[in-house]
Amino acid sequence: MRSKIFVLISSVLLIILLQTTLLEYIKFNSIKPNLLLVFIVSVALLRGNIEGAVTGFFAGLMQDIVSGKVIGFYALLGMYLGIAIGSVNKRLYRDNFFVALVFSFVASIVYESVVYFFGVFLKGQTDFIYSFTNIILPEAVYNMAATVIIFFIVMKIDDRIKKSNKSSRKY
Amino acid sequence: MVRLLKKKSFLIVLVSLILIVIMGITSTRSSKLGWFGNLLNSVVSPVQKALSSSGHKVDSTVSFFKDSKAINDENEKLKQRVDQLEKENDSLKELKTKNDLLIEALDLKNQLKQFDYISANIIAKDPGNWFNVFTIDKGSNDKIDKDYAVVASKGLVGRVMVAGPFSSKVISVIDIDSTVSGRLTKTRDYVEIKGDLSLRDQGLCKMYNISPDVDVAVGDKVETSGIGGIFPKGIAIGEVTEIRQINNELDRYAIVKPVVDFRRLEDVFVLKSKN
Numbered sequence: 259m260r261s262k263i264f265v266l267i268s269s270v271l272l273i274i275l276l277q278t279t280l281l282e283y284i285k286f287n288s289i290k291p292n293l294l295l296v297f298i299v300s301v302a303l304l305r306g307n308i309e310g311a312v313t314g315f316f317a318g319l320m321q322d323i324v325s326g327k328v329i330g331f332y333a334l335l336g337m338y339l340g341i342a343i344g345s346v347n348k349r350l351y352r353d354n355f356f357v358a359l360v361f362s363f364v365a366s367i368v369y370e371s372v373v374y375f376f377g378v379f380l381k382g383q384t385d386f387i388y389s390f391t392n393i394i395l396p397e398a399v400y401n402m403a404a405t406v407i408i409f410f411i412v413m414k415i416d417d418r419i420k421k422s423n424k425s426s427r428k429y
Numbered sequence: 430m431v432r433l434l435k436k437k438s439f440l441i442v443l444v445s446l447i448l449i450v451i452m453g454i455t456s457t458r459s460s461k462l463g464w465f466g467n468l469l470n471s472v473v474s475p476v477q478k479a480l481s482s483s484g485h486k487v488d489s490t491v492s493f494f495k496d497s498k499a500i501n502d503e504n505e506k507l508k509q510r511v512d513q514l515e516k517e518n519d520s521l522k523e524l525k526t527k528n529d530l531l532i533e534a535l536d537l538k539n540q541l542k543q544f545d546y547i548s549a550n551i552i553a554k555d556p557g558n559w560f561n562v563f564t565i566d567k568g569s570n571d572k573i574d575k576d577y578a579v580v581a582s583k584g585l586v587g588r589v590m591v592a593g594p595f596s597s598k599v600i601s602v603i604d605i606d607s608t609v610s611g612r613l614t615k616t617r618d619y620v621e622i623k624g625d626l627s628l629r630d631q632g633l634c635k636m637y638n639i640s641p642d643v644d645v646a647v648g649d650k651v652e653t654s655g656i657g658g659i660f661p662k663g664i665a666i667g668e669v670t671e672i673r674q675i676n677n678e679l680d681r682y683a684i685v686k687p688v689v690d691f692r693r694l695e696d697v698f699v700l701k702s703k704n
Contacts, residue, residue: 278553330452
């Protein structure tokens with residue numbers, strides 16, 4: 259349990275650091291992928307809705323603090339994302355790459371549309387078509403590419419945790 | 430109560446409610462929860478600093494090899510430009526001495542002389558794709574506070590949004606949440622400069638509230654007006670590149686190209702008033 263929390267906190271910190279610094283240099287058409295979202299989707303798919311919700315909450319809170327406009331918005335959104343994806347995962351092959359790709363694509367579109375609505379639309383920038391084709395859609399595609407890497411890493415960590423759980427139960 | 434707490438759906442609703450309350454508290458301008466964010470940012474900002482500077486180094490080494498031909502061409506052009514500028518400079522020096530005399534005669538004070546320039550580096554950008562907020566490596570320990578104006582060598586960058594002990598967040602003029610009161614340098618008319626989502630990618634912003642009798646033309650310079658008390662008067666913002674009319678004269682806006690190139694921005698100055 260304790261090691262699980264440690265892994266969660268350190269990976270979220272690592273991702274937020276990458277997200278705010280080095281990802282600037284791999285921008286494509288001034289769009290960067292959202293690694294935190296991909297991480298939440300991967301964890302929720304592999305570990306279910308409770309851990310998905312905790313990861314989403316924590317990752318969102320970090321994003322709130324680092325982006326600094328309002329605290330709580332991304333935390334709430336991340337938590338709901340984790341719950342939603344974690345709840346559907348029981349009916350699917352959870353460690354299937356293709357499922358993860360589709361989920362991260364759909365989740366990106368829904369998540370960024372919500373961010374657009376509350377963070378942009380309500381402030382008077384009402385051109386949704388532009389935002390969708392120029393920000394949301396390219397980011398979703400980019401997130402799919404990032405899923406390949408992050409989902410693989412999360413899957414490896416997940417295997418480790420499962421193994422150590424089994425061996426600790428033996429005694 | 431304990432049994433209630435163990436229920437998942439109840440927990441979700443409870444956490445949601447708490448978060449909504451926190452959002453309400455932090456969205457007001459004078460929130461008391463800043464220390465919470467500052468705590469984490471103080472831990473994170475040194476690492477961000479190291480990471481961005483190493484990333485920048487790699488980037489500049491790569492572009493060093495990529496650009497060497499372009500640099501040669503540029504060098505030629507620059508040499509010609511230096512000659513041309515030296516000529517211009519001489520004539521400008523003449524004008525300057527004349528100007529100094531006139532200013533003294535009018536007893537105008539240069540507003541920006543009342544400020545200290547604190548130099549800072551950009552160490553992190555916003556994690557998402559929607560906003561143009563960045564983190565700089567100076568904070569309240571260097572006597573930086575909220576709402577201080579941030580400039581680059583050429584002109585206005587933005588203002589400090591949150592100031593932590595070791596880092597602070599700056600909202601740039603091309604962010605959609607930023608509004609700056611400006612004025613046209615030529616005619617002294619007040620206008621409003623706002624960020625716009627579709628122009629942001631090209632590093633441009635919008636100019637609103639142009640009253641119908643104002644004569645705006647492409648190439649007009651815009652500077653800060655000093656109204657509102659955040660930005661001191663007379664900092665260059667940009668240049669009008671296009672005027673768009675929606676229906677009639679009353680309903681028009683202009684597109685402004687800021688003097689600062691936000692994609693290549695690395696060092697900025699925070700303006701701190703001396704008194």
